[in-house]
Amino acid sequence: MSIKQAARRCAPVLHARLGRDDAEALATAFKAIADPGRLRLLSFIAGQPGAEACVCNLVRPLGLAQPTVSHHLRVLTEAGLLARERRGTWMFYRLVPERVGALRQALALPSEKPSA
Amino acid sequence: MSIKQAARRCAPVLHARLGRDDAEALATAFKAIADPGRLRLLSFIAGQPGAEACVCNLVRPLGLAQPTVSHHLRVLTEAGLLARERRGTWMFYRLVPERVGALRQALALPSEKPSA
DNA sequence: CCTAGCCATCGATCGATGTCAGTATCTACC
């Protein structure tokens, strides 16, 4: 299953017995954020004005090679957590809060109601 | 870094720039739930009365070999998401809602307040 | 078009991890 397909399946884990397909989809989505580099990317981008940043401002603070950063950005984008937009020479990545919220909601306990 | 150490670092990802150590700790915690088998284990256990179940009732519905299930239960336990307790011949695993909530809170956006 | 700068892709490497068969350990019961 592709990451894009996976990101759409975000039924809460703890409300009903997870089927194989739903579990695989959710696992794919969580795998996207289960990496130190990608978590730092999300964190750095979220901290920028407008929750967006261009690649040139991410490589240095992450301390990873440019191809590695590009790879991580791709994974996050395919998971729906980031959105790409080209502006001239630069490529900007923007946080997609709805997708973050969906992942967050997947961890809600049965007693918890959805929250913004 | 061990999974046990990792589970204690759960600062929100999107509120401040994540340092290397915090990022690694959080990634370790998310890795624990970034697996279809482990997500289904959490789901199945959460659906049982008292949010607990013995291994003998988990192997069959998961469709994985008993050593594999045991391995996944170990990973989840070391991540603090499950607690073990022996009752006679059987080993019971219980969901730890606080830890689930901590992971969930790590995905809170800057505008979101902590919720139960 | 030619250059310079930014970013993505490719290919290779290597450690991490999911899986299982086999086996060991532990508990209860007789």
Added chain:
DNA sequence: GGTAGATACTGACATCGATCGATGGCTAGG
């Protein structure tokens, strides 16, 4: 203590994935 059942551990295998150097493609400006 010997047996039976439940669970954990070991070792091996195959696959996945993070990383990087090299390279290719794209854009802006001259």
